[in-house]
Amino acid sequence: MKPAARNIVLPLVCLAALLLVPVFAIDSYTRHLFIIAFLYAIIASNWNLSLGHCGVFNFGHLTFFGVGVYTAAILAKTLGVNPWIAILASGATAAAAAFLIAAPVARLKGIYVVLVTFAFGQLVMQLVLSQAQITGGAEGMVRIPYLRLGDYSFLKDYKLGYYYAALFLLVVSTLFLLAVVRSPFGKSLKAVRDAEEYAAARGISISRQRVTVLVLSAIFTGIAGGFYAIYLRVASPDVFGFGTLSLALSMVLIGGTGTVYGPIAAALALTFATEALAGIRGLEEARFILIALAMILVLRIAPGGLLGIIEKLDFRDRKPAAPAVARNGP
Amino acid sequence: MIDTLIATIVSGLVLGSLYAMMASGLSVVWTTLGVFNFAHGALMMIGAFVAWTVSEAVGLGLLVGVASGTLVAALIGVLIERLLVRPYYGNRNMLLITVMTTLAAMIILEKGAQMIWGARLKQLPRLVDGEISIFSATISAHEAILVVLAPLILLSIWRFNVRTNTGRSLRAVGQNQRSAALIGIDVPVAFAIAFGLSAALAGLTGALLGSIRFITPSMGAEPLVKAMIVVIFGGLGSLGATAGAAYVIGLIEALLILWLGLYWTPFVLFLMMIVVLIFRPNGIFGGRQ
Numbered sequence A: 001m002k003p004a005a006r007n008i009v010l011p012l013v014c015l016a017a018l019l020l021v022p023v024f025a026i027d028s029y030t031r032h033l034f035i036i037a038f039l040y041a042i043i044a045s046n047w048n049l050s051l052g053h054c055g056v057f058n059f060g061h062l063t064f065f066g067v068g069v070y071t072a073a074i075l076a077k078t079l080g081v082n083p084w085i086a087i088l089a090s091g092a093t094a095a096a097a098a099f100l101i102a103a104p105v106a107r108l109k110g111i112y113v114v115l116v117t118f119a120f121g122q123l124v125m126q127l128v129l130s131q132a133q134i135t136g137g138a139e140g141m142v143r144i145p146y147l148r149l150g151d152y153s154f155l156k157d158y159k160l161g162y163y164y165a166a167l168f169l170l171v172v173s174t175l176f177l178l179a180v181v182r183s184p185f186g187k188s189l190k191a192v193r194d195a196e197e198y199a200a201a202r203g204i205s206i207s208r209q210r211v212t213v214l215v216l217s218a219i220f221t222g223i224a225g226g227f228y229a230i231y232l233r234v235a236s237p238d239v240f241g242f243g244t245l246s247l248a249l250s251m252v253l254i255g256g257t258g259t260v261y262g263p264i265a266a267a268l269a270l271t272f273a274t275e276a277l278a279g280i281r282g283l284e285e286a287r288f289i290l291i292a293l294a295m296i297l298v299l300r301i302a303p304g305g306l307l308g309i310i311e312k313l314d315f316r317d318r319k320p321a322a323p324a325v326a327r328n329g330p
Numbered sequence B: 001m002i003d004t005l006i007a008t009i010v011s012g013l014v015l016g017s018l019y020a021m022m023a024s025g026l027s028v029v030w031t032t033l034g035v036f037n038f039a040h041g042a043l044m045m046i047g048a049f050v051a052w053t054v055s056e057a058v059g060l061g062l063l064v065g066v067a068s069g070t071l072v073a074a075l076i077g078v079l080i081e082r083l084l085v086r087p088y089y090g091n092r093n094m095l096l097i098t099v100m101t102t103l104a105a106m107i108i109l110e111k112g113a114q115m116i117w118g119a120r121l122k123q124l125p126r127l128v129d130g131e132i133s134i135f136s137a138t139i140s141a142h143e144a145i146l147v148v149l150a151p152l153i154l155l156s157i158w159r160f161n162v163r164t165n166t167g168r169s170l171r172a173v174g175q176n177q178r179s180a181a182l183i184g185i186d187v188p189v190a191f192a193i194a195f196g197l198s199a200a201l202a203g204l205t206g207a208l209l210g211s212i213r214f215i216t217p218s219m220g221a222e223p224l225v226k227a228m229i230v231v232i233f234g235g236l237g238s239l240g241a242t243a244g245a246a247y248v249i250g251l252i253e254a255l256l257i258l259w260l261g262l263y264w265t266p267f268v269l270f271l272m273m274i275v276v277l278i279f280r281p282n283g284i285f286g287g288r289q
Helices: A003-024 A028-053 A061-078 A083-107 A111-130 A157-182 A184-194 A196-201 A206-232 A242-255 A261-279 A286-301 A306-314 B002-033 B040-058 B062-088 B094-117 B141-163 B165-175 B177-182 B187-209 B221-234 B239-260 B264-279
Strands: B131-134 B137-140
Touching: A003 A028, A003 A157, A028 A061, A028 A157, A028 A184, A028 A206, A028 A242, A028 A261, A061 A083, A061 A111, A061 A206, A061 A242, A083 A111, A083 A206, A083 B264, A111 B094, A111 B221, A111 B264, A157 A184, A157 A206, A157 A261, A184 A196, A184 A206, A196 A206, A242 A261, A242 A286, A242 B094, A261 A286, A286 B094, B002 B040, B002 B137, B002 B141, B002 B165, B002 B187, B002 B221, B002 B239, B040 B062, B040 B094, B040 B187, B040 B221, B062 B094, B062 B187, B131 B141, B137 B141, B141 B165, B141 B187, B141 B239, B165 B177, B165 B187, B177 B187, B221 B239, B221 B264, B239 B264
Parallel strands: none
Antiparallel strands: B131 B137
16 A cells, blocks of 8 residues: 555545444444544544654643643533633643643653653642632532534434534544644654754754643643533543543553554544443453553554554555654653 | 641651652662652552451461561562563663553552452551650651651661662662673662562551551552652652652641641642752752763
8 A cells, every 4th residue: 555545545534434433323322432532532642742753751641631621611610601612722721731831841851751740740630629619629520511503402312413523623633733743843843852962953942842742732632621521511530540641641552652543543442442341240440450461562562552563564665663662861 | 836836747757757668669769770660659559458468367467467568569579670671671762661561560550459459448457556745746656666667777778778789789780780780790680679679668668558547459649649759859869868858748748738738738749849840850959960
């Protein structure tokens, strides 16, 4: 298969298939799984922008998602803002949060980036827990207003509206990521990852690229968070926990860091896999163990992600794949 | 007023001892291998559960329980090093990969513990009953043991590092693996010892903490996060700085709880940490690298 066919035709075929899914999946549960998978796909592919493409050891990506969740929840429920606007505002607040955390990240190296981004997530979670009168504290917020378009309520038709809205969001986010990655700016990100000193010598500001990439990766993650809150009508501090973090991380790893479509494919596959495992009696907890084992196995045998293996097998006309996992400083 | 302050300082000492034992384990692994072990808190939790099983469920007594908790945690630590860290030595992405593999190990241990021991809250009896008064503040004798034990353990790790050949070999490996190997140090063994020692410390901390707090699968998360704050303040590089930072953080936390209440304290701690990192990227006590 030629690269053009792979880069354009294959994604379009997948998109067409996803557009047709609601025709065959008429029950709201299957559609619900797809919607959640789309949101995870947005989280994972945007995380990959900072982690995989630029090599920023960002372990606070789910914080941007959580900021989005609570922005939409507070705006729509407490302040009575239209849910559509609340979702869009979530992208803005998440980007602002990313800008805040980017200040120390731009100056730090190696393990300290991991620690400070991780701690930032804990900071936001503690803020949410301590401001119980605004955020609902540990219990979270419920009965958040749902989406409407004119007179049409999105609760109708077995989540058909939500399905297409989430898919639309995923498509826009993916186009945005492709545009960023293929732009000169995207190439400079790879330079920062693979040859920091050389990039700096060529006049690329390492700190500025890091700040920019964190803010860009937060926009759609925050919007996905806002959508998540409006769709589930719940906001809970669980989004900041280790569980969500490791699930999203496994999607990035299994899909392949440094690709755009890999984490999206992995998000779809893993959401259905974990959901199927949860249905088997006795595996409700064990499925997280299986995901963790899968992560370890992928790091051991295919550090480029499973998509990396398929690329090596099928598409020999491609250049050797870029270094698999991101690097950050000496 | 003075009474409250003394009580606060004493509770800060208890917290500081706990953090010192956790953070020194992280520091030992970091200085020797250059790996940040995210499973450290989970190892602590395993220590507590094993101690509970041996001493309560099997009924062999608390001391045997604490010893087996420490031992099992150490063994799992060695296993983690062998399976999840060793394959990536020399890999240029080692730091990032081991963050992810130890994160995966944490998930496996936590969920595994939940499947084995269930979600019901458990607690160990105290090593000794009774209370001790220091000036006007009262703490349980068990907490007093923790306060006395922590500096002793830190001192013995320090002496081990400085005075014994094994300890010196760990430091040599930490400074330059190749040169260490050239002068005949078995580098893989040094790595295993560092990981085992660190995990044993975590297990012991967990077994002791199991008498003060409830034993749950996620009990390790909060001490791990606090230990992270400690190592960021102290810098990861030296044991002394880490231990010093642990007590400083313990005292600050106790004072913050007194002034601001339980809710705001963690927030302010994290905020302080981020501010510290902006101005002193290697920690307050950390030197320049």
